[in-house]
Amino acid sequence: MANFEIVDPRADATIHSFRAFGYDIGAAIADVVDNSISAEAQTIDIYFHWQGKDSYIWIKDDGQGMDDEKLKIAMRPGSFSPDTERKPKDLGRFGLGLKTASFSQCRILSVKSWTKYSGIAQRFWDLKYVEKENEWRLQFGLGPSATALNLKNGSASGTVVIWEDLDRLTKGQSTEDARSRRKFNDTIAKVEEHLGMTFHRFLTGKNKLTITINGNVVIPWDPFLENDVATQVVAKSEILPLGDKKPATATAYVLPHHSKISDELYKKSGTSRGWTAMQGFYIYREDRLLSSGDWLGLGFKKEDHHKLARICIDLPSALDEEWQIDVKKCTVIPHPSNAVALKRLADATRARACQIYRHRGKTVARGVKNSTYVWDQKKKQGKHFFAINRKHPLIEALLKTKQPTTEEIRNAIRLLEETVPAECIQQVQQEQPDSIAPPFEDDTTKLLELAIATYNSFIKENSKVRSLAMVSNIDPFDRYPEVIQSLREKINAH
Numbered sequence: 001m002a003n004f005e006i007v008d009p010r011a012d013a014t015i016h017s018f019r020a021f022g023y024d025i026g027a028a029i030a031d032v033v034d035n036s037i038s039a040e041a042q043t044i045d046i047y048f049h050w051q052g053k054d055s056y057i058w059i060k061d062d063g064q065g066m067d068d069e070k071l072k073i074a075m076r077p078g079s080f081s082p083d084t085e086r087k088p089k090d091l092g093r094f095g096l097g098l099k100t101a102s103f104s105q106c107r108i109l110s111v112k113s114w115t116k117y118s119g120i121a122q123r124f125w126d127l128k129y130v131e132k133e134n135e136w137r138l139q140f141g142l143g144p145s146a147t148a149l150n151l152k153n154g155s156a157s158g159t160v161v162i163w164e165d166l167d168r169l170t171k172g173q174s175t176e177d178a179r180s181r182r183k184f185n186d187t188i189a190k191v192e193e194h195l196g197m198t199f200h201r202f203l204t205g206k207n208k209l210t211i212t213i214n215g216n217v218v219i220p221w222d223p224f225l226e227n228d229v230a231t232q233v234v235a236k237s238e239i240l241p242l243g244d245k246k247p248a249t250a251t252a253y254v255l256p257h258h259s260k261i262s263d264e265l266y267k268k269s270g271t272s273r274g275w276t277a278m279q280g281f282y283i284y285r286e287d288r289l290l291s292s293g294d295w296l297g298l299g300f301k302k303e304d305h306h307k308l309a310r311i312c313i314d315l316p317s318a319l320d321e322e323w324q325i326d327v328k329k330c331t332v333i334p335h336p337s338n339a340v341a342l343k344r345l346a347d348a349t350r351a352r353a354c355q356i357y358r359h360r361g362k363t364v365a366r367g368v369k370n371s372t373y374v375w376d377q378k379k380k381q382g383k384h385f386f387a388i389n390r391k392h393p394l395i396e397a398l399l400k401t402k403q404p405t406t407e408e409i410r411n412a413i414r415l416l417e418e419t420v421p422a423e424c425i426q427q428v429q430q431e432q433p434d435s436i437a438p439p440f441e442d443d444t445t446k447l448l449e450l451a452i453a454t455y456n457s458f459i460k461e462n463s464k465v466r467s468l469a470m471v472s473n474i475d476p477f478d479r480y481p482e483v484i485q486s487l488r489e490k491i492n493a494h
Helices: 011-018 025-038 068-075 097-103 127-133 144-149 178-198 263-270 336-366 393-400 406-418 422-431 444-458 464-472 481-493
Strands: 043-049 056-061 108-114 121-126 158-164 210-213 232-242 245-254 280-285 288-294 309-315 375-380 383-388
Touching: 011 097, 011 127, 025 043, 025 056, 025 097, 025 158, 025 178, 043 178, 056 144, 068 097, 068 108, 068 121, 097 108, 097 121, 097 158, 108 144, 121 127, 144 158, 178 210, 178 288, 232 336, 245 336, 309 336, 393 406, 444 464, 444 481, 464 481
Parallel strands: 043 210, 280 309
Antiparallel strands: 043 056, 056 158, 108 121, 108 158, 232 245, 245 309, 280 288, 375 383
């Protein structure tokens, strides 16, 4: 008698586990694109169709395709072990990607595939049906929307993946809801940006891959601006050894300061997340970007003066386990043996980035040598403060005018608003966070005089009580209770 029993996982419960891997839609589609690249596709077309709650997405490639038996295997959850030997450029890992990525976004997954030597193979998962029957019943054919599509093959071999019932994206939405449509379009833009980042190395070169979304070609995004003359290489192809396995390599870059590149390139290089968020390590596995803009738990904070620092790590697939690559291929944890080298590299890159940022920042902040500025940066008793330049032509003219017009006052206010030295203030705060002087810190006498003058302007149209209350609630008077008390005593004395 056997000393064990087979305990199959419940299909209805397992489905919900597969749906909870934490994919966002960009990472999910990227996982499907991985399969297309592994199948040696040259063109991948992605289409988002808006139809409210009945919207769907399909991903079509011209790769090698699958016959009936291979498609059945590919649709099985856990179709390959992570220990299975793969081709050097195979982007797969756990044999889960197609299923977990798709199930995270939809409840009906259809796949249509064909090869040069076989007919069309079609299978689909309907998660509602699996839950109802509580069995992993992979159905023949395609889901309802996929069947209606009647997508033409268009190439000698290839595969189409169709997602229907997009409950995470469009559940309960209507074609008449303009806000839902905008959200759907925003999703398309985010996916386009994500794919341009993730596969940028595949989208360039002699035999480059072409990815389109709704007919628009995805543009590759180079995080390191490698072709820009102002980009600096701090370290190149530094070896990160790990036992007798093929090592990872690291190349550290310091990107150009904003003043060295066009506004358009600066905006693109920062992505929708911004430059400060994009600093850090970029981890690649077989040229596919896994993780972007992350200091990998090495103890560094993302600070503005280090935002030019970006470090490329190239991992061979043989180090998947050592670097703890997750199912989504989005999270990477460095092997402890490499931590010291990575920290040293990060320190050197951040230091160089900080030098460039501060040097260029000071130059840009104060502009051309002979320019006249509205704001002056000053220092008193070790404290920094910013004052309006009373010798500025417009300010000087306003001060000399006994009765300035409303338009003249508005012009001066607009000038002050538009020229606030934000970059200088930010730089001082980062370099010497406690060195900015609070207003009137050492001159409460002048502050009291200003409070009295402010009170006198209010009293013309308000009561004494209301005028005092108004002054008490105005910055910077509200920071100094003793000044408000002195003002109250002077008011009561009269």
